Amino acid sequence: MSETAIFEKLAIIGAGMIGSSVAQAARLTGAVNRIVMTDRCDSVLREANALSLADDYTQDAAEAVVGADLVMLAVPVGAMGVAAETILPFMRSGAILSDVGSVKGDVLSTLDPLVPGDIHLIPGHPVAGTEKSGPSAGIQDLFDGRWCILTPPPGADQSAVEKLSAFWERLGSKVETMDAAHHDRVLAITSHLPHLIAYNIVGTASDLEEVTRSEVIKYSAGGFRDFTRIAASDPVMWRDVFLTNKEAVLEMLGRFTEDLTALQRAIRWGEGESLEKLFSRTRDIRTRIIDAGQDEDVVDFGRHHTDSEGKEIE
Amino acid sequence: MSETAIFEKLAIIGAGMIGSSVAQAARLTGAVNRIVMTDRCDSVLREANALSLADDYTQDAAEAVVGADLVMLAVPVGAMGVAAETILPFMRSGAILSDVGSVKGDVLSTLDPLVPGDIHLIPGHPVAGTEKSGPSAGIQDLFDGRWCILTPPPGADQSAVEKLSAFWERLGSKVETMDAAHHDRVLAITSHLPHLIAYNIVGTASDLEEVTRSEVIKYSAGGFRDFTRIAASDPVMWRDVFLTNKEAVLEMLGRFTEDLTALQRAIRWGEGESLEKLFSRTRDIRTRIIDAGQDEDVVDFGRHHTDSEGKEIE
Ligand SMILES: NC(=O)c1ccc[n+]([C@@H]2O[C@H](COP(=O)([O-])OP(=O)(O)OC[C@H]3O[C@@H](n4cnc5c(N)ncnc54)[C@H](OP(=O)(O)O)[C@@H]3O)[C@@H](O)[C@H]2O)c1
Ligand SMILES: NC(=O)c1ccc[n+]([C@@H]2O[C@H](COP(=O)([O-])OP(=O)(O)OC[C@H]3O[C@@H](n4cnc5c(N)ncnc54)[C@H](OP(=O)(O)O)[C@@H]3O)[C@@H](O)[C@H]2O)c1
Numbered sequence: 104m105s106e107t108a109i110f111e112k113l114a115i116i117g118a119g120m121i122g123s124s125v126a127q128a129a130r131l132t133g134a135v136n137r138i139v140m141t142d143r144c145d146s147v148l149r150e151a152n153a154l155s156l157a158d159d160y161t162q163d164a165a166e167a168v169v170g171a172d173l174v175m176l177a178v179p180v181g182a183m184g185v186a187a188e189t190i191l192p193f194m195r196s197g198a199i200l201s202d203v204g205s206v207k208g209d210v211l212s213t214l215d216p217l218v219p220g221d222i223h224l225i226p227g228h229p230v231a232g233t234e235k236s237g238p239s240a241g242i243q244d245l246f247d248g249r250w251c252i253l254t255p256p257p258g259a260d261q262s263a264v265e266k267l268s269a270f271w272e273r274l275g276s277k278v279e280t281m282d283a284a285h286h287d288r289v290l291a292i293t294s295h296l297p298h299l300i301a302y303n304i305v306g307t308a309s310d311l312e313e314v315t316r317s318e319v320i321k322y323s324a325g326g327f328r329d330f331t332r333i334a335a336s337d338p339v340m341w342r343d344v345f346l347t348n349k350e351a352v353l354e355m356l357g358r359f360t361e362d363l364t365a366l367q368r369a370i371r372w373g374e375g376e377s378l379e380k381l382f383s384r385t386r387d388i389r390t391r392i393i394d395a396g397q398d399e400d401v402v403d404f405g406r407h408h409t410d411s412e413g414k415e416i417e
Numbered sequence: 418m419s420e421t422a423i424f425e426k427l428a429i430i431g432a433g434m435i436g437s438s439v440a441q442a443a444r445l446t447g448a449v450n451r452i453v454m455t456d457r458c459d460s461v462l463r464e465a466n467a468l469s470l471a472d473d474y475t476q477d478a479a480e481a482v483v484g485a486d487l488v489m490l491a492v493p494v495g496a497m498g499v500a501a502e503t504i505l506p507f508m509r510s511g512a513i514l515s516d517v518g519s520v521k522g523d524v525l526s527t528l529d530p531l532v533p534g535d536i537h538l539i540p541g542h543p544v545a546g547t548e549k550s551g552p553s554a555g556i557q558d559l560f561d562g563r564w565c566i567l568t569p570p571p572g573a574d575q576s577a578v579e580k581l582s583a584f585w586e587r588l589g590s591k592v593e594t595m596d597a598a599h600h601d602r603v604l605a606i607t608s609h610l611p612h613l614i615a616y617n618i619v620g621t622a623s624d625l626e627e628v629t630r631s632e633v634i635k636y637s638a639g640g641f642r643d644f645t646r647i648a649a650s651d652p653v654m655w656r657d658v659f660l661t662n663k664e665a666v667l668e669m670l671g672r673f674t675e676d677l678t679a680l681q682r683a684i685r686w687g688e689g690e691s692l693e694k695l696f697s698r699t700r701d702i703r704t705r706i707i708d709a710g711q712d713e714d715v716v717d718f719g720r721h722h723t724d725s726e727g728k729e730i731e
Pocket of ligand 1 (some may be wrong): 177178180236237
C-alpha cells in the first residue's frame with residue numbers, strides 16, 4: 104500500500120465479526136499503521152491472534168486505547184456505555200471515539216454525556232454485515248462498495264469527521280452523514296424490521312404441530328430458507344437493537360401490520376386485482392436496488408455460490 | 418445419455434420459467450425422446466425456439482398434446498382449468514396429465530371432474546424456482562437436489578405415479594407423495610407466507626414519506642434487499658397462489674400475526690430476555706436446513722456470486 108495511513112494507531116474494542124472485518128480492511132488498505140485489539144474474552148483474543156488480525160492483543164481495554172488516534176467500539180449497542188466508561192479516562196486528547204453499532208440515537212445519548220471536550224465523539228454504522236459472529240467471521244472486503252453512515256453530534260469537529268470519513272472510504276465504503284434519529288428510522292425499515300419479521304416467521308414455523316419441523320426444513324427452498332438465514336443472526340446484538348431503537352421499530356411495525364391486515368382482507372375476499380397490483384408495484388424497488396449496485400441480478404432464491412475452494416466469488 | 422427415456426413424448430403447456438426448466442432438464446437427462454412446447458403467445462414460442470428448448474412449437478395446445486405420454490401444465494394455478502379443458506379431448510388414452518402449480522388442492526378439485534377415466538391425473542409441484550419469468554429464465558439444473566411433491570388423488574394408478582416419480586428423479590429431484598391438502602398447509606408456511614410477508618414489507622417501505630425511497634434502496638444491504646428479491650416474483654402467479662390457497666394461508670398468517678403481536682409487546686415493554694430467547698431458538702432451524710442440504714452455509718446477506726462470465730457457480 105503506497106498510500107499513507109490516515110491514523111497512526113487504531114484500537115478496536117470487541118473482536119467480533121465487525122471488529123475483525125475492520126481490522127482486516129484497515130490492515131489491507133494501509134488505513135492505519137498499528138492495530139490493537141481488545142476483547143473481554145481471552146479465547147476470542149487468541150482466535151484473533153491466530154488470524155493475525157492486529158499487532159497487539161490485550162484483555163485490558165484501558166491499556167488498548169492508550170495513544171490511539173481512533174478507538175472503534177465494536178460491541179453490541181447495549182454494551183457501548185460500559186465499554187466507553189472503561190476506556191475514556193485512558194484515551195489521549197484529540198483522539199476520535201467512534202463505533203459500529205446498528206442503532207445511533209441510543210449510542211449518542213449514552214456516550215455524549217461521558218465524553219470529555221477534548222475527545223471527538225463521532226458515532227458510525229457500516230451498513231454491511233453477515234449473520235455470523237466472532238473473529239473468524241470477519242471479511243476483509245465486507246465494506247467494499249457498501250455505505251457507512253456517520254452521525255456526528257451537532258457541533259462536532261469538522262476535521263475529525265473528515266478524517267473518519269476518509270478512513271471508511273479507504274476501507275472501500277461510501278460515506279454519508281446524517282442525524283442519528285433519521286438513521287434510526289431509515290434502518291428501522293431497511294434492516295431492523297426485516298430482521299424482526301424473519302425471526303418471527305421462523306418462530307411461527309417452529310411452533311407448528313400439524314406441519315412437522317422436518318417438513319419445514321425439507322421444503323424450505325420455496326422461500327422460507329432466505330428468512331432463516333437472516334434469523335440466524337446474533338441474538339444479543341439483535342436484542343439490543345430492538346431494545347434501543349424501540350420507537351422507530353414500533354412505528355414501522357405498526358405500518359407493516361396495517362398493510363398486512365389489508366392484504367389479509369384482500370385474500371379473504373378474493374380481491375385478485377388488488378393483490379396483483381401490490382405484487383406488481385413491489386418489483387420496481389428491486390430493479391432500483393440492482394441499478395444502485397446494492398444487490399446483483401442473479402437468481403438463486405437463497406442459494407450461494409462459491410468456487411471450488413469454498414471461497415466466495417463476486 | 419445412455420439411459421432409456423421414461424416417456425416417449427412430453428407436451429409442455431406454458432413456456433414460462435418452470436416450463437422451460439422442465440424442457441431443458443428433460444432434454445439434458447434423456448428423460449423423454451420428444452418435447453413439444455405450447456404457449457398462448459407467439460413471441461414467447463419464438464423465444465423458446467431460439468433457445469432450442471423443444472423439438473416442436475405450436476400455439477395450438479390441442480395439437481401439442483396429440484400422442485403425448487406426459488402432458489405437463491406449467492401455467493399459473495388459476496389458468497389450469499381452462500388449459501385442461503382445451504387439451505383433454507385431444508389427449509391419448511393412458512396418458513398422464515400433470516402440472517407444476519404451487520397449490521395442489523385447487524388444481525385437483527378443478528381438474529378431477531374434467532379428466533376422463535382413461536387419463537391419469539397426477540398433480541405435482543417441484544419445490545424449486547426463482548423470481549424470474551419466461552423461457553429464458555429457465556435453468557437446466559433447477560430441480561437438481563430439490564424436492565418434487567406429487568399429490569395423486571385417492572385411487573390413482575400406481576404405475577402411472579411411479580413413472581412420473583421416475584421422470585422427476587431423472588431430472589434430479591427427490592420425490593415425495595402426499596395428500597393435496599397437506600401439501601397446501603406445508604407450502605403455506607414454507608413458501609406462500611414468506612412471499613406474502615416479503616411483498617408486504619416492500620409495499621410498506623415504498624409508501625414511506627419521511628424515509629425516502631432512495632434511502633431505502635441505498636441502505637438495503639442491511640437485510641431489506643433479501644425481501645425485495647422474493648417480492649420481485651411474478652404477480653399473476655402469486656395472485657393465483659393466494660386466491661387458491663386462501664384457507665391455509667389465512668391460517669398461517671393468523672399464527673404469524675399473533676406471534677408478531679407478542680414480539681411487539683416484548684419490544685414495547687423492553688423484555689430483553691424473551692427477545693433473546695426467541696432469537697436464539699430460531700438459529701436451530703437454520704442449522705438443520707443447512708444439514709439437510711437445502712441451503713449452503715455461505716454468508717452473504719443476499720449477495721450473489723458469479724464467475725467472470727456472469728455464470729452462476731455452485
Ligand atoms: N452483524 C452485522 O451484520 C452488523 C452490521 C453492522 C453493524 N453491526 C454492529 O456491530 C457491533 C458488533 O456486532 P458483531 O456482528 O461484530 O457481533 P459479534 O461478532 O457477536 O461480536 C460482538 C463483540 O462484542 C463483544 N461483547 C458482547 N457483549 C459484550 C459486553 N456485554 N461487554 C463487552 N463486550 C461485549 C463480544 O465479546 P466476546 O467475543 O467476548 O463475546 C464480541 O467481541 C454491534 O453493535 C452491531 O450492532 C453488526
Ligand atoms: N416461479 C417459481 O418459483 C415456481 C416454482 C414452482 C412452481 N411454480 C408454478 O409453475 C407455474 C408456472 O410458473 P412460472 O414461474 O413458470 O411462470 P412464468 O415464467 O410467468 O410462466 C407462466 C406461463 O403460463 C402462461 N400463462 C399465464 N397466464 C395464462 C393464462 N391465463 N392462460 C394460459 N397460459 C397462461 C404464460 O404464457 P405467456 O408467456 O404467454 O404469458 C407462461 O407460459 C405456476 O403454476 C407456478 O405456481 C412456480
